[in-house]
Amino acid sequence: MIHSNPADPVEAHEAAAAAPAPPDLNLLRTFLAVYRFGSFTAAAQALGLSQPTVTTQIRNLERQTRRELFERLPRGVAPTSVADELAARIAAPFDALTVAAGHGMAEGVRAEPVHLAGPAEMLSAFALPALAPLVAQGVRLRVTLGLTDPLLDELRAGRYDLVVSTTRPRGRSLDWVPFADEEFVLVAAPVWADRIEEPLATEGPAVLHTVPLVSYAEDLPMVRRYWRHVFGERLNGHAAVTVPDLRAVKSTVVAGAGFGVLPRYLCEAELGSGALVLLNDPEDPPINTGYLVQRPGVSANPDVNRVRDHLVEAARSC
Numbered sequence: 001m002i003h004s005n006p007a008d009p010v011e012a013h014e015a016a017a018a019a020p021a022p023p024d025l026n027l028l029r030t031f032l033a034v035y036r037f038g039s040f041t042a043a044a045q046a047l048g049l050s051q052p053t054v055t056t057q058i059r060n061l062e063r064q065t066r067r068e069l070f071e072r073l074p075r076g077v078a079p080t081s082v083a084d085e086l087a088a089r090i091a092a093p094f095d096a097l098t099v100a101a102g103h104g105m106a107e108g109v110r111a112e113p114v115h116l117a118g119p120a121e122m123l124s125a126f127a128l129p130a131l132a133p134l135v136a137q138g139v140r141l142r143v144t145l146g147l148t149d150p151l152l153d154e155l156r157a158g159r160y161d162l163v164v165s166t167t168r169p170r171g172r173s174l175d176w177v178p179f180a181d182e183e184f185v186l187v188a189a190p191v192w193a194d195r196i197e198e199p200l201a202t203e204g205p206a207v208l209h210t211v212p213l214v215s216y217a218e219d220l221p222m223v224r225r226y227w228r229h230v231f232g233e234r235l236n237g238h239a240a241v242t243v244p245d246l247r248a249v250k251s252t253v254v255a256g257a258g259f260g261v262l263p264r265y266l267c268e269a270e271l272g273s274g275a276l277v278l279l280n281d282p283e284d285p286p287i288n289t290g291y292l293v294q295r296p297g298v299s300a301n302p303d304v305n306r307v308r309d310h311l312v313e314a315a316r317s318c
Helices: 009-018 025-037 040-047 051-065 081-101 120-130 132-136 148-156 190-203 205-210 221-231 246-254 264-273 302-317
Strands: 070-072 077-079 114-118 141-145 162-165 175-188 259-263 287-294
Touching: 025 040, 025 051, 025 081, 040 051, 077 081, 114 120, 114 148, 114 302, 120 132, 120 141, 120 162, 120 175, 120 246, 120 264, 120 302, 132 302, 148 162, 162 302, 175 190, 175 221, 175 264, 175 302, 190 205, 221 259, 246 259, 246 264, 259 264, 287 302
Parallel strands: 114 141, 114 162
Antiparallel strands: 070 077, 162 287, 175 259, 175 287
């Protein structure tokens, strides 16, 4: 039997030749731009490159890594799981290196958009209207709506700059500040309130078991929290309607389908007009704190901090 010598210089040279070379930093810079913009064309504009150049660089990076990084779509691209992992590894250190080296986008190119994500209701009712003055000054936004946990995972991977979170982020990898408190209220349309408001006050929450419940999720998280905090008991019941959008929950309740638990900010106008009625007004209502969470690392885009500071200040002045 012939044994190879691992120290053989010829074999060592062949092994080194077979190993993939570390990716060029310019390719990684282009990769992050495409990952964050979701488009070769938008990334090219931000980087001051031609679209064919960006396409070629991504193909070269895919050849070097021997993995597909983006799925080509009719409009834009979608990152593969390999791209998510790569972005999670390089985004923060690469951004810090870019800032330290003084490299930014091409001269004359507008700052890249700020990628903001969060729940549809809080963004549409508060965050986006609060950012209108910055948009008028030239700040660009790319907004994604979704649930907190997957959005925070994508924030860690570098896909977003800021996320409005309905829960406090776990771990130490993210920077966050308390953003806004939302008060939960128990509401129904007048057609139901006239029937159950008085019995609810005298007999307790059991009277609501005969009223259809409208919720945004099957496990009734907001309703169960309200029951524990206000009534001091566990909720036993099921939703008649579930719809994953609190604005749709509100419109369904306004139409008379039943009762629901909503953030007060979302139904303040309907409470003022009488379209909705408070079924209960506890001295100590349940409160949920939202958080503004920032992507790890130093951002090369100054508009990220402008958006963050403006949102924090707007929340304090409410």
